[in-house]
Amino acid sequence: MDYDRKSTVSSFYGGRRSGDALNADFPAGAAPPARPRVESTSSFYGDRNSRADVYDAPPGAGYNQNSFFDAGRTEPVKGGGDEQAAWDVYADFNNAGPKYSTAFGMGDTGSYRQVPSPTPYSPQTAGFAKQSAASLTGEQQPGGVEMVTVPALGPEWKADELHDMSKKAKREEKMENISSKWKAWNRGQTGLCGRHFTRRFTAWLIFGLCVAIGLVLAFTIPRVPAFSTNQIEPISSATAPFNTTVPTEFSRSPANFSFPGMMKLQADTGGNFLPLTFNNIHGTVFDLTTNREVATGDTGHLTVPAKQFPVVNLNLNFTYSAVNDSDITWNNWYNACKNKAVVSGGVRQSVQFRLVLDLDIAGLIGKRSASTEVTDGACPIELPTTSV
Secondary structure (H helix, E strand, C coil), X not given: CCCCCCCCCHHHHCCCCCCCCCCCCCCCCCCCCCCCCCCCCHHHHCCCCCHHHHHCXXXXXXXXXXXXXXXXXXXXXXXXXXXXCXXXXXXXXXXXXXXXXXXXXXXXXXXXXXXXXXXXXXXXXXXXXXXXXXXXXXXXXXXXXXXXXXXXXXXXXXXXXXXXXXXXXXHHHHHHHHHHHHHHHHCCCCECEECECCHHHHHHHHHHHHHXXXXXXXXXXXCCCEEEECCCCCEECCCCCHHHHCCCEEXXXXXXXEEEEEEEEEXXXXXXXXXXXXXXXXXXXXXXXXXXXXXXXXXXCEEECCCCCCEEEEEEEEEEECCCCCCHHHHHHHHHCCXXXXXXXXXCCCEEEEEEEEEEXXXXXXXXXXXXXXXXXXXXXXXXXXXX
């Protein structure tokens, strides 16, 4: 065989190297018998005699008891009386069987070591143990249960653990969780309710809701109507029972006047899809020349139809007082309400005023205002001829 193909392991060619005295097959110094050199693969297939054949082993597979030596030592079978008794494999572990080992002074071979079983608790045994302890210490133990004072263990929490249990840390952790969920939802990675209500779905849902709400409001929100009045006869005589509650009076000393009246207003509700409800309409009349207030009135709760021109009756209480009869406002209304018989030509002076309406409409927040002016109106009353 070539030098570069030879194995450098001496045991490969039959050399036996074992330091175990029990496995020493030959006396010290004696040389083993010569045996032929064979290839390492011949023992595996069984077609040739392996190196183990020198021990008269039958030919066969290489992996058997005769193809390699056992480095362990076989324990001899125990003799004596133990062979007659039944063998208990657990006897050496539960302290109920023979002890075969004498190491560490655990007993001699073949002997039993009986371990006493624990005594169950009972009040009698507890009292006996207490009396024994008292006799040893010389103290009289109190009756009942023996109390032993044990010092309480202090907290062994770390600083970060104590911080994590505080309310501030829990609040910070809650805010961090909310922030992380918001970022994940904003990136479209998760939804508000699991996989639903993602960012895109929520945007489309809000858009649809806005469109639906806009359509509903377009048909339901009331519109402020426009008001107009008759420019020739804007004020008419009041009807019962309002005309009985307000007296008709003109006086020079002191200078004042009061009389009832009713103004008919025409409303334009063409911009409303539903009937329009007024909680109240409050009207105020100002003299157009002096801008002094001369009358007030209210309609109360009323409902008018939509897309029509309903007429609203506003009862007015004309009341004014001045220092003397030279007041311009008093003279304007006195001359307009004179008797036609005492006026040259039978034509009285017209009244000029501005009407301001405060509208309290159901369905609208706050109040709305509307106004109109009358420049050539007639006084609703006519004073007697004896009135000066």
